[in-house]
Amino acid sequence: MRITSFRATPVAVPYRREEVWAFGRRRGQVSVLLEVETDEGVTGLGEAAAYPSAEIVLAVLRGLEPMVLGADPRRIERLVRGIELVGTWHHVKATSPAIAAVEMACWDIVGKLCGQPLVNLLGGRFRDRVEFFYYVAAGSPEQVAEEAARAASAGFSTCYLKVGADDPEVDLERVAALRAGAGDSTLLRVDANEAWSPGAAVRMIRRLEPYDLELVEQPVSGRNLAELAYVRGRVGVPILANEASWTRYDQLAVINAGAADVLSVDNQMDGGLLNLKRSAGLCEAAGLPVVKHSLGELGVALAAAVHAIAATPNFRYANQGYAALLADDVTEGFGAVESTVRGSLAVPEGPGLGVRLDPERVAKYAELFRAQGERFAFHDPAAVSAPLALPKF
Template identity: 30%
Template sequence: MKITGYELFLVEPRWLFLRIDTDEGIAGWGEPIVEGKARTVAQCVEEMFDYLIGQDPTRIEEHWQVLAKGGFYRGGAVLNSALAGIDQALWDIAGKALGVPVHQLLGGHVRDRVRIYGWVGGETLQELAESAAEQVAKGLTAVKMNPCGQLEPLDTPATINAMVARVAAVREAVGPECDVALDFHGRFSGAMSRRVLPLLEPLLPMFVEEPVLPEFTQDLGAVVRSTSIPIATGERLYSRWDFRSVLSDGIAVAQPDISHAGGISETRRIAAMAEAHDVLVAPHCPLGPIALAASLQLDLAVPNFLIQEQALGIGYGDSSGLLNYLLDPSPFTPEAGYIPRLTGPGLGITIDEDAVRAAAERGHSWRNPVWRNADGSLAAW
């Protein structure tokens, strides 16, 4: 079997899909994307296909090594995200060629279903509580929220108290049987983290995600030591080498993104590294159906998996679009807060190519907002 061609599809709300074709009629799908830089990643994918055309698609590890290490410049968000989407598609082809789901190729499933969490949001405490209650009513056993909006580098007591109140409102709404995870999006400095996290401890968050920006991961050790709350990070770390220091610093949850961190191949290796540090894995995935399917395949095979993020109702644009790109959305139907094991060949989903091609005609130009501090300087989004 040989790779004969590929197509890229820029689809709303902010995604990039890749189809890889073979001479045996088997096509594989991947999702290579850096949100806000879709066209940049697409160009990188095209350059990588100078090597891939004519190759055997089942030599996944060989192609990963060449694409990751064959150039003088390595790693980073763009290169590893382009590689990630290609890697997903190659695993999809391999599974389809053998008639088995990808997790079977990874050693078989170690669990029968994958726990998921849903996002909650709202401007007021009542809106937050209602949003959280709606997720629990759907059967979810965990929710995640962002307790803060834009923050000053060292914000006021009023802002800090408001954050704590927001988390308390959600905790009261869902009760003690539901987990509440917190995402700070890298908006805290190390000093703010050490000030705020102890105040949240009585509310028993499942974990606090990305309290500081990835360029300040050297501060994570101090943050970990300052609180009993489990610390999570990793959505902006792109390889096992990026994860080395944070695993040693004592994080509790690693969050590689299967569309950024080198695909299924590299994310599996990151999970194995995490297991050696007694660290759980909760893959980052506010993306489309291909990235979610690839994440679920990995979740089923990874012993130290914790919980899966999903964009079935995350609120980025039209969240229903994720299902609209599938001929059959039933593989993603949750049952009591879990997605049952995917059993179809490859990634376990069937893409609706007509819907994808129609969306690609429209395209998108999604960009994240640019925030400013009170003095006009740039603030972390």
């Protein structure tokens, strides 16, 4: 069997409410859908988050053609190692989502060939459902409380909120509103996206401790693990590494530095599902749990993640998902919007990823990308024009 061609389709799917974090905002999800065709008529699906942009993902996919076309999609390790080493793509992290999409499509092909859901090829079911948190969009305290109440009534066990506002008092008001809206039994996780200095992080986390936080995600720079370890040693809330732990090499450094209690892992940021499994294995050997990070996923990449998480023991926390933000999806019957029931997703039963694209919605959102793609980018024009600094204070 050989790969004969692949087709990349960028799509833009609106959010129900804008995503806002310490240094920017997005009004929707841009992903590049990948269809990998073979000489035996089996087509595999993949998806790459448009990180850092759809144009870069598409350029990387074009660059991968000489190494992918003609390759056997069943020899996944060999194919990916050729891309990383012969193609020298392992030096540039921005290439990872495109490589991950190719690897994902190959897994879909293999599963379809043997008539098995991907979870069975990655170790079998350790769990039947995969838990996700409810992403509470930043807003006024009243809006935050309303969204938190909605999450609790829908049965989500965990609410997630971005902090790192220019005024720390705004963060305190929002987290208080989050607790008030979610109630006492819901877990609360906050993410500063590196916005704080070590001293500010310690002060802020101590002031937030009365709200019984589950985790604080990346309170300080991910580039200085000594700072992260400093904060971890001075607060009572467990620390989740994210920007510090996007690849398995980064995770090894975080473990060695004793810088976090929990680590984020992400197949799209580390070039594939096999590397996600390797990341989780590293952390398990160190006695640490992991959570799945997301740059934003539609149904294809979401299904791939669910298969991998379901087959891996140490995903002990709710994972990052976009069900609360997405207004729609591009798959038939499986996606963040349709399939999240009381905060979790069942593992797809069909062969491979177990999902199919909805041609009408793919066409609709491909046209939206062509017409308005620049409006869905990561950057916030207002933030770009402001005098930015990391950390904020």
